[in-house]
Amino acid sequence: MRAAITDSYGDADVLSIAEIDRPEPGDDEILVKVFAAPVTTADWRLRAAAFPGIMALPGRLMMGLTRPKNPVLGLAFAGRVVARGSDVSRFRLGDPVFGFSGAGAHAEYLTVKADGPVALKPKAITYEKAAAVPFGGVSALVFLRDFAGVKPGQKLLINGASGGVGAYAVQLAKIMGAEVTGVAGTDNLDLVRALGADRVIDYRKQDVSASGDLYDVVLDTVGKLPYTKARRILKKTGRYVPLEFAGREILQALLAGLTGGPKIVLAVSGDKREDIEHLARLLETGELRGIVDSTYPLADIAAAHRRVETRHAKGAVIVTMEDREPSPDQ
Numbered sequence: 001m002r003a004a005i006t007d008s009y010g011d012a013d014v015l016s017i018a019e020i021d022r023p024e025p026g027d028d029e030i031l032v033k034v035f036a037a038p039v040t041t042a043d044w045r046l047r048a049a050a051f052p053g054i055m056a057l058p059g060r061l062m063m064g065l066t067r068p069k070n071p072v073l074g075l076a077f078a079g080r081v082v083a084r085g086s087d088v089s090r091f092r093l094g095d096p097v098f099g100f101s102g103a104g105a106h107a108e109y110l111t112v113k114a115d116g117p118v119a120l121k122p123k124a125i126t127y128e129k130a131a132a133v134p135f136g137g138v139s140a141l142v143f144l145r146d147f148a149g150v151k152p153g154q155k156l157l158i159n160g161a162s163g164g165v166g167a168y169a170v171q172l173a174k175i176m177g178a179e180v181t182g183v184a185g186t187d188n189l190d191l192v193r194a195l196g197a198d199r200v201i202d203y204r205k206q207d208v209s210a211s212g213d214l215y216d217v218v219l220d221t222v223g224k225l226p227y228t229k230a231r232r233i234l235k236k237t238g239r240y241v242p243l244e245f246a247g248r249e250i251l252q253a254l255l256a257g258l259t260g261g262p263k264i265v266l267a268v269s270g271d272k273r274e275d276i277e278h279l280a281r282l283l284e285t286g287e288l289r290g291i292v293d294s295t296y297p298l299a300d301i302a303a304a305h306r307r308v309e310t311r312h313a314k315g316a317v318i319v320t321m322e323d324r325e326p327s328p329d330q
């Protein structure tokens with residue numbers, strides 16, 4: 001099968017397309033024919049060893065010292081079940097599925113645990129839009145619900161509201177009943193409004209931290225709104241929740257814990273099955289939309305990585321396989 005592989009850390013040119021063996025499903029696994037998979041900021045970080053701050057060494061120790069341990073990147077996918085292990089009863093052959101793979105989704109076939117973070121793809125949703133959801137959707141859900149503890153009626157500011165995580169954070173925060181202010185650049189303000197934000201701020205024209213408003217939660221998805229600025233617009237009981245953090249934020253979190261004032265919440269999201277199933281239900285009812293910035297054939301995966309690296313993608317960047325089924329709404 002064809003796959004995008006990387007045999008060293010480096011710029012997007014380290015990626016190449018190769019023929020590799022198709023994986024065989026174990027007893028508790030399904031074999032998925034992949035139709036679409038996102039290239040996420042996590043894939044860019046892993047390909048470039050761009051682990052933030054103090055994570056530089058631990059990142060390499062965990063992911064591979066000189067190159068990614070798994071040469072095929074791709075942590076999420078959408079596709080169809082084409083084989084299953086002898087112990088699998090959760091999925092049938094032919095089921096359309098989407099979810100997390102951990103790695104290996106930038107390939108024509110993929111094996112995943114049948115009881116893992118995988119769900120049936122809602123029929124009316126394209127494979128591209130389904131593949132756009134797991135990474136940003138589950139991260140946004142976990143950060144808002146579990147780390148920020150968002151409650152109905154709370155005032156929430158989302159910095160980077162049009163990105164891979166932000167586009168879902170806006171939609172999910174509205175579903176949770178929050179009052180949402182979304183921050184993005186000029187070209188993306190209409191998208192952020194369309195996703196449900198009550199107010200938008202153009203960071204190119206206005207200093208977000210000088211708005212005079214006070215929020216219960218500031219979620220910074222792009223690492224551009226440091227705590228020193230965010231605290232000016234947070235209530236005393238508020239929470240600053242950065243998705244990108246390093247040594248500085250760890251120190252600030254300790255100090256904020258001692259001195260009082262807005263709390264800093266530092267955490268990493270996971271990939272639970274019930275969360276992807278929850279998002280599948282929201283896609284089914286139309287409450288949640290998959291947001292696709294752009295699609296590239298697998299052969300052009302380096303261009304997809306470069307697009308992600310700009311940090312100006314709107315939602316998810318997707319690679320599609322040559323031999324894929326037409327999606328329902330195409």
Ligand SMILES: NC(=O)c1ccc[n+]([C@@H]2O[C@H](COP(=O)([O-])OP(=O)(O)OC[C@H]3O[C@@H](n4cnc5c(N)ncnc54)[C@H](OP(=O)(O)O)[C@@H]3O)[C@@H](O)[C@H]2O)c1
Nearest residue numbers: 041139160162163164165184185221224243268269311312
């Ligand atoms: N800790 C965890 O568990 C976890 C989980 C998931 C992701 N992450 C991390 O979270 C980060 C966010 O990921 P992502 O995929 O959402 O990023 P992304 O897709 O690259 O974010 C891009 C968005 O950010 C906006 N943006 C760029 N500069 C901005 C600025 N100065 N102010 C406000 N918005 C700005 C862009 O809007 P414009 O084009 O209008 O500029 C664009 O829509 C990544 O670093 C990722 O590694 C962490």
